[in-house]
Amino acid sequence: MSRDLCHKAGYSYTFLSDPKAEVIRRYDLLHQGAGVNGQDIARPAEFLLDSSGVIRWVNLTEDYRVRARPEQIIEAAKALK
Amino acid sequence: MNQRLWNWHLWAGFLLCLAGFASFPFFARFPVTRDVPWPNFLLFAIGGAVFFVGLKRAFGQSQQYRGKIAGPILATLSLLAVGFFCYIVFYMTRQLPASAGAPHVGQKAPEFVLPDTTNQPVSLASLLSTPLVGAPVPPKGVVLVFYRGYW
Numbered sequence: 001m002s003r004d005l006c007h008k009a010g011y012s013y014t015f016l017s018d019p020k021a022e023v024i025r026r027y028d029l030l031h032q033g034a035g036v037n038g039q040d041i042a043r044p045a046e047f048l049l050d051s052s053g054v055i056r057w058v059n060l061t062e063d064y065r066v067r068a069r070p071e072q073i074i075e076a077a078k079a080l081k
Numbered sequence: 082m083n084q085r086l087w088n089w090h091l092w093a094g095f096l097l098c099l100a101g102f103a104s105f106p107f108f109a110r111f112p113v114t115r116d117v118p119w120p121n122f123l124l125f126a127i128g129g130a131v132f133f134v135g136l137k138r139a140f141g142q143s144q145q146y147r148g149k150i151a152g153p154i155l156a157t158l159s160l161l162a163v164g165f166f167c168y169i170v171f172y173m174t175r176q177l178p179a180s181a182g183a184p185h186v187g188q189k190a191p192e193f194v195l196p197d198t199t200n201q202p203v204s205l206a207s208l209l210s211t212p213l214v215g216a217p218v219p220p221k222g223v224v225l226v227f228y229r230g231y232w
Contacts (some may be wrong), residue, residue, distance in 0.1 A: 003198035016195035016203055023193040026125070028146045028182035029227050043177050047225040049190050053209050056222070058186055065109070066116045067175045073224055 018042075048076050056080065088139050088148035091155050094132025098159035101125040102166050118170055125163050132159060190225065 006015050024030050024042040035041035046068040048057035057076035059068040101124030108114035108121060136156065139148030167214055194204045208223050 006198055009096075013132060014203060015198050016209065017180060017197075018195055023191075023195060024227065026191050026193065027176075028180045031178055031229075034114070035229070041229045042227040043180060044229060045183065045225075045227040047184065047190060049209070049223045049225065050204075051219060051221055053190050053192075053205065053223075055184055055186050055188055055190050057166060058183070060180055062177065063175045063178060065170070067112075067228075068113055077222060077224070 017027050046073060048073060048080075085143075086145055088135050088146045088151070090131050090135030090138065091148045091152050092135075094130075094135055095155040095159050097124050097128030098162050100196045101220075102162040105166070105169075114131060121166060125166070128159065131221060132156065156201045 018024050021040055021042070022027050026031050027045070029042045029045050030040055031043040034043075044061050044067050046059040048056050050056050056079065057073075058073055059072070062065055101121045104124065105118060105121055108118060114120055132155070135148060136147040136152050139152040143149060172199075190205060192205050194202050197203045205223070208220075210219050212219050
Protein backbone atom coordinates (compact mmCIF):
# COMPACT_ATOMS: atom_id res chain seq x y z
CA MET A 1 0.00 0.00 0.00
CA SER A 2 1.60 3.22 -1.08
CA ARG A 3 1.00 6.58 0.54
CA ASP A 4 2.63 8.28 -2.44
CA LEU A 5 0.25 6.64 -4.90
CA CYS A 6 -2.79 7.67 -2.84
CA HIS A 7 -1.47 11.18 -2.71
CA LYS A 8 -0.71 11.25 -6.43
CA ALA A 9 -4.18 9.97 -7.27
CA GLY A 10 -5.72 12.57 -4.96
CA TYR A 11 -7.56 10.07 -2.75
CA SER A 12 -8.39 11.63 0.60
CA TYR A 13 -10.27 8.66 2.07
CA THR A 14 -8.70 5.99 4.24
CA PHE A 15 -6.76 3.18 2.60
CA LEU A 16 -6.20 0.09 4.72
CA SER A 17 -3.94 -2.84 4.06
CA ASP A 18 -4.78 -6.48 4.76
CA PRO A 19 -1.55 -8.28 3.80
CA LYS A 20 -2.49 -11.56 5.51
CA ALA A 21 -6.07 -11.39 4.18
CA GLU A 22 -7.41 -11.73 7.74
CA VAL A 23 -10.30 -9.32 7.36
CA ILE A 24 -10.90 -10.52 3.81
CA ARG A 25 -11.34 -14.03 5.26
CA ARG A 26 -13.55 -12.74 8.09
CA TYR A 27 -15.85 -11.24 5.45
CA ASP A 28 -15.66 -14.45 3.36
CA LEU A 29 -14.28 -12.55 0.37
CA LEU A 30 -11.13 -14.57 -0.27
CA HIS A 31 -10.48 -15.46 -3.90
CA GLN A 32 -7.92 -18.21 -3.58
CA GLY A 33 -5.00 -18.20 -5.97
CA ALA A 34 -6.43 -15.47 -8.17
CA GLY A 35 -3.57 -13.03 -7.72
CA VAL A 36 -0.31 -12.70 -9.55
CA ASN A 37 1.81 -15.84 -8.92
CA GLY A 38 -1.21 -17.57 -7.41
CA GLN A 39 -1.51 -15.35 -4.37
CA ASP A 40 -4.80 -15.20 -2.50
CA ILE A 41 -6.58 -11.89 -3.06
CA ALA A 42 -9.98 -10.39 -2.30
CA ARG A 43 -12.93 -10.65 -4.61
CA PRO A 44 -14.16 -7.13 -5.31
CA ALA A 45 -16.93 -6.13 -2.90
CA GLU A 46 -18.54 -2.96 -1.60
CA PHE A 47 -20.49 -2.48 1.63
CA LEU A 48 -22.39 0.58 2.84
CA LEU A 49 -22.70 0.77 6.64
CA ASP A 50 -24.93 3.10 8.62
CA SER A 51 -23.64 5.01 11.64
CA SER A 52 -24.26 2.03 13.94
CA GLY A 53 -22.16 -0.25 11.71
CA VAL A 54 -25.12 -2.17 10.29
CA ILE A 55 -24.86 -3.05 6.60
CA ARG A 56 -27.45 -1.19 4.51
CA TRP A 57 -26.30 -2.03 0.99
CA VAL A 58 -23.98 -4.66 -0.48
CA ASN A 59 -22.53 -5.27 -3.92
CA LEU A 60 -20.87 -8.63 -4.51
CA THR A 61 -20.17 -8.53 -8.21
CA GLU A 62 -20.56 -11.68 -10.30
CA ASP A 63 -17.88 -10.47 -12.69
CA TYR A 64 -14.72 -8.90 -11.37
CA ARG A 65 -14.54 -6.54 -14.33
CA VAL A 66 -17.83 -5.04 -13.24
CA ARG A 67 -17.68 -3.08 -9.97
CA ALA A 68 -20.03 -0.71 -8.20
CA ARG A 69 -20.04 2.76 -9.71
CA PRO A 70 -19.62 5.77 -7.40
CA GLU A 71 -23.11 7.03 -8.31
CA GLN A 72 -24.64 3.69 -7.21
CA ILE A 73 -23.04 4.00 -3.78
CA ILE A 74 -24.02 7.68 -3.46
CA GLU A 75 -27.60 6.78 -4.37
CA ALA A 76 -27.64 4.07 -1.68
CA ALA A 77 -26.05 6.46 0.84
CA LYS A 78 -28.85 8.99 0.33
CA ALA A 79 -31.13 6.63 2.25
CA LEU A 80 -28.93 6.87 5.37
CA LYS A 81 -30.33 8.98 8.20
CA MET B 82 -2.96 -16.16 -62.67
CA ASN B 83 -0.78 -13.34 -61.44
CA GLN B 84 -3.38 -10.89 -62.69
CA ARG B 85 -5.74 -11.69 -59.79
CA LEU B 86 -6.47 -8.77 -57.49
CA TRP B 87 -5.25 -8.51 -53.93
CA ASN B 88 -8.15 -9.45 -51.65
CA TRP B 89 -7.79 -6.61 -49.15
CA HIS B 90 -11.13 -7.36 -47.50
CA LEU B 91 -9.64 -10.45 -45.88
CA TRP B 92 -6.77 -8.51 -44.37
CA ALA B 93 -8.94 -5.58 -43.31
CA GLY B 94 -11.41 -7.95 -41.63
CA PHE B 95 -8.60 -9.77 -39.88
CA LEU B 96 -7.03 -6.51 -38.66
CA LEU B 97 -10.41 -5.28 -37.36
CA CYS B 98 -10.82 -8.50 -35.36
CA LEU B 99 -7.33 -8.14 -33.96
CA ALA B 100 -8.05 -4.49 -33.12
CA GLY B 101 -11.26 -5.57 -31.36
CA PHE B 102 -9.22 -7.88 -29.18
CA ALA B 103 -6.19 -5.65 -28.60
CA SER B 104 -8.22 -2.53 -27.79
CA PHE B 105 -9.77 -4.07 -24.68
CA PRO B 106 -7.17 -2.60 -22.26
CA PHE B 107 -8.00 0.82 -23.68
CA PHE B 108 -11.79 0.50 -23.44
CA ALA B 109 -11.47 -1.12 -20.01
CA ARG B 110 -10.28 2.24 -18.70
CA PHE B 111 -13.83 3.62 -18.92
CA PRO B 112 -16.53 2.02 -16.73
CA VAL B 113 -19.18 2.19 -19.48
CA THR B 114 -17.11 0.25 -22.00
CA ARG B 115 -15.55 -2.03 -19.39
CA ASP B 116 -18.85 -3.24 -17.90
CA VAL B 117 -20.25 -3.97 -21.38
CA PRO B 118 -17.43 -4.11 -23.95
CA TRP B 119 -19.62 -3.09 -26.88
CA PRO B 120 -16.89 -1.26 -28.87
CA ASN B 121 -14.94 -4.52 -29.03
CA PHE B 122 -17.96 -6.44 -30.27
CA LEU B 123 -18.70 -3.67 -32.78
CA LEU B 124 -15.16 -4.04 -34.16
CA PHE B 125 -15.64 -7.83 -34.33
CA ALA B 126 -18.94 -7.38 -36.17
CA ILE B 127 -17.54 -4.94 -38.72
CA GLY B 128 -14.45 -7.13 -39.11
CA GLY B 129 -16.62 -10.19 -39.66
CA ALA B 130 -18.75 -8.43 -42.30
CA VAL B 131 -15.69 -7.18 -44.19
CA PHE B 132 -14.15 -10.63 -43.91
CA PHE B 133 -17.31 -12.23 -45.31
CA VAL B 134 -17.04 -10.04 -48.42
CA GLY B 135 -13.42 -11.12 -48.80
CA LEU B 136 -14.32 -14.81 -48.51
CA LYS B 137 -17.10 -14.46 -51.06
CA ARG B 138 -14.64 -12.90 -53.47
CA ALA B 139 -11.93 -15.48 -52.78
CA PHE B 140 -14.21 -18.46 -53.38
CA GLY B 141 -17.02 -17.03 -55.53
CA GLN B 142 -14.92 -14.92 -57.87
CA SER B 143 -11.67 -16.82 -57.64
CA GLN B 144 -10.77 -15.90 -61.21
CA GLN B 145 -10.59 -12.26 -60.17
CA TYR B 146 -9.52 -12.35 -56.52
CA ARG B 147 -6.88 -14.08 -54.49
CA GLY B 148 -7.29 -15.36 -50.97
CA LYS B 149 -8.21 -19.05 -51.20
CA ILE B 150 -5.31 -19.93 -48.94
CA ALA B 151 -4.98 -16.74 -46.88
CA GLY B 152 -8.77 -16.61 -46.33
CA PRO B 153 -9.17 -19.77 -44.24
CA ILE B 154 -5.95 -19.08 -42.33
CA LEU B 155 -6.97 -15.52 -41.45
CA ALA B 156 -10.50 -16.69 -40.68
CA THR B 157 -9.16 -19.21 -38.16
CA LEU B 158 -6.94 -16.60 -36.50
CA SER B 159 -9.81 -14.09 -36.36
CA LEU B 160 -12.15 -16.65 -34.81
CA LEU B 161 -9.48 -17.52 -32.25
CA ALA B 162 -9.18 -13.83 -31.28
CA VAL B 163 -12.97 -13.44 -30.96
CA GLY B 164 -13.28 -16.75 -29.13
CA PHE B 165 -10.55 -15.91 -26.65
CA PHE B 166 -12.13 -12.51 -26.03
CA CYS B 167 -15.50 -14.14 -25.34
CA TYR B 168 -13.82 -16.65 -23.04
CA ILE B 169 -12.31 -13.81 -21.01
CA VAL B 170 -15.39 -11.59 -20.69
CA PHE B 171 -18.10 -14.28 -20.44
CA TYR B 172 -16.29 -16.95 -18.46
CA MET B 173 -12.90 -16.11 -16.96
CA THR B 174 -13.78 -12.89 -15.14
CA ARG B 175 -16.90 -14.56 -13.69
CA GLN B 176 -14.94 -17.22 -11.86
CA LEU B 177 -15.45 -15.94 -8.34
CA PRO B 178 -15.89 -17.73 -5.01
CA ALA B 179 -19.44 -18.11 -3.70
CA SER B 180 -18.78 -15.94 -0.62
CA ALA B 181 -21.86 -17.43 1.03
CA GLY B 182 -20.59 -16.31 4.42
CA ALA B 183 -20.16 -12.67 3.44
CA PRO B 184 -22.01 -10.23 5.73
CA HIS B 185 -25.42 -9.33 4.36
CA VAL B 186 -27.83 -6.40 4.59
CA GLY B 187 -29.19 -5.92 8.10
CA GLN B 188 -26.22 -7.60 9.73
CA LYS B 189 -23.61 -5.73 11.76
CA ALA B 190 -20.34 -5.48 9.84
CA PRO B 191 -17.61 -7.55 11.55
CA GLU B 192 -15.17 -5.35 13.47
CA PHE B 193 -11.57 -5.10 12.27
CA VAL B 194 -8.33 -3.25 12.85
CA LEU B 195 -5.97 -2.73 9.90
CA PRO B 196 -2.99 -0.47 9.21
CA ASP B 197 -3.44 2.59 7.03
CA THR B 198 -0.87 4.05 4.61
CA THR B 199 1.12 5.53 7.51
CA ASN B 200 1.04 2.14 9.27
CA GLN B 201 -1.30 3.44 11.99
CA PRO B 202 -3.90 0.88 13.11
CA VAL B 203 -7.43 1.93 12.15
CA SER B 204 -10.52 0.18 13.51
CA LEU B 205 -13.96 0.05 11.93
CA ALA B 206 -15.33 1.48 15.19
CA SER B 207 -13.03 4.48 14.89
CA LEU B 208 -14.07 5.05 11.26
CA LEU B 209 -17.71 5.09 12.40
CA SER B 210 -17.15 7.38 15.38
CA THR B 211 -14.50 9.85 14.18
CA PRO B 212 -15.81 12.99 12.45
CA LEU B 213 -14.24 13.69 9.08
CA VAL B 214 -11.83 16.64 8.86
CA GLY B 215 -13.83 19.83 9.34
CA ALA B 216 -17.06 18.03 10.24
CA PRO B 217 -18.70 18.59 13.67
CA VAL B 218 -20.28 15.14 14.01
CA PRO B 219 -19.38 11.55 13.12
CA PRO B 220 -20.27 10.42 9.59
CA LYS B 221 -23.71 9.06 8.70
CA GLY B 222 -22.08 5.93 7.42
CA VAL B 223 -18.97 4.20 6.12
CA VAL B 224 -18.34 2.59 2.75
CA LEU B 225 -16.05 -0.46 2.79
CA VAL B 226 -14.52 -1.22 -0.60
CA PHE B 227 -12.59 -4.47 -0.99
CA TYR B 228 -10.58 -4.15 -4.17
CA ARG B 229 -7.85 -6.05 -5.91
CA GLY B 230 -4.80 -4.48 -7.45
CA TYR B 231 -1.09 -4.26 -7.10
CA TRP B 232 0.16 -1.07 -5.58
